[in-house]
Amino acid sequence: MIEEGILNNGIQVIHQQNTYSKVGHIGVFINVGSRDEEKGEEGLAHYLEHVIFKGTKKRKAFHVLSRLDSVGGELNAYTTKEETCVYASFPIEYLSRALELLSDIIFNSNFPNQELQKEKEVVVEEINSYKDSPTDLIFDEFDKQLFKGHSLGNDILGTELQVKSIKRSDVLNFVKKYYIPERMVISSIGSYPLKKLINYLEKYFEIKSTKIESQKRSLPKLVFPKDKIVKRDVHQTHTMIGGRGYSADHPSKNSLLLLNNLLGGPAMNSRLNLSIREKYGFTYMLESNCTIYSDCGSFSVYFASDPKNTFRVEKLIQKEFLKLCNQSLGTIQLSQAKKQVKGQLVISMENNLGVMLANGKSKLLFDKVDNLDKVLSEFEKITSTELLEVANEIMHPKKLFKLTFQSK
Template structure:
């Protein structure tokens, strides 16, 4: 894969990959997410993601949504702890139409008061829907527990009380301070010449004024392991174990990605799935996840089980963690783990949409995009000793935190 790069005079970066396909994918990734919010702005990055489709100086909500819907394109957006992304998939002949629309909603949104009021109710409903899903709620609660007192611990949606106080002025201030060219990347995949991509970007994005970066992210420094139990009106017990982990700049993140995939990744032969679901049949859902951030990371293991099985299931999870800490993997086991992860990544890279989104994130973090071969080489370089080292650091008993959702009618077993 060949990636092509260009930087506009105002500092906005472009990355493009040309592919022989009738479908193109275009995105704008902004290096501004939940962790960039001030205390009184909790949930604002996500709220703005909703509001940028609600009207510009020349388009109503209807005209924004119809601009791409009318030609069969798919327009979407999402917010994470560290970025906001707007993207679309469309027939290549509609490339300029898409580029122009992105420019309009990012540069000329008006944020009408009536639309703000309507969207506040929509987002509050979204917040309340999470409360009905303990499997989703526990992730937010546990990340807040791991990153206590830091912006990374805040959930993405915010709170109803906070969302209700957002105004046009609040929104515009956040955009003025965060939606600046040096923090934005246009990522593109499609059968279009790179010269044409640059031409259109210059035409539609040169009006973005270059500004100094005012907001500086607070680096996460102190992680304190804690154990918590919360009683809720639920049918099953839900448990999350985990800790702070390695950030993007830490070379150990590759080894931890391997460990995560081996332990509780998406494959049915993950160690946790085999040991607890397949062998003992005491859980339907069990998985692990590793999310690196700019300066730290988040590792967690999640499972849900009947109340009577929670102590046994928890003990079995610790047995698997003990194995990773105490038993060095054989070279054959490591080869199999690498082959599995690389195979999964090949499937991911086969999606041009996934590749486009990954390109934007990589540009924000590394100012470059690694080819699949570069990624595979890094995985192949991981040693048995590194797997053991990472496991002993992340899974040390006194380093792990835990959060248990327990049925209100039951006693509290020790997690």
């Protein structure tokens, strides 16, 4: 059962108590990501996620990293386009230690200049590693085309030039603006009760509310990109075919998720996998994706293949798109598609860290966390007529564009 609370300073808390695990997971979610960066700040949200571990007013970087590691716990963080999360996994007897450490690095980091300069080199190496990975790079380029002129199209990591130009004052101003109680949610899962968690949080997260007015996010304009070919040093041809998807509050969001899973989800019996990889052996990497943001979304199919097979793979993908657009799922097909996606959801609930992260993100961005039974019932309500409508709105070839990385 998911329980909710709120601290005196306004930080929202969600907790899922289990009685069987000896491990706890807690994440502090901040409602800021790369889409919130202003011009000239690109890469700052992600860079801050790195340097937040580099020392506080009472701990040097080594002691920050060792505080949980020394008892077998883990400390980590990530940045997306819409949120930043700092989280910890720990043996439950170290709940207090984990919360105190999370509070210390989020509210008391002092960002020593020497550490800031050193971490710039680390982030630059991370950027360079992406440049060596066409599989990663093509997704960034796809977003640039789909959200052209909007911050959602920016790389989360920024560029080498941008990262190297970040000043300590930029970091401090960003923290002051966004790392505030009004923009935070704390998500937890563990065997301890909510009351115990709240008592510790009131002790360690007692920072005062700032009453800073939240900045509203701008909605990206609807654009229809043209097909694009990029020449790169690659052996295979890498291709993405896609376009706009749905936002988190769109009534047809779950219908699109079900279609995506049926078309090219993680299961080996997805339509794309059976019709392209298993039947012809044309590709090893092949998947379809739905990315859902608070106010918009994207849909895409990605594959990598030998250049001589690329055209045939594209035609086979288009054939599967048109099947979904022109042929309603039969009763048995629809039932099987629902069983599969519901089973995947049930299995995912066994991953406590994943559950904690999903709960926190949902509460932060959408101000709600649906329990599993409700989510499953929503998928059960989907009809074949709805799927046909969604397929024609999102997956019809006329509404998609193609991005290709070809050998020079």
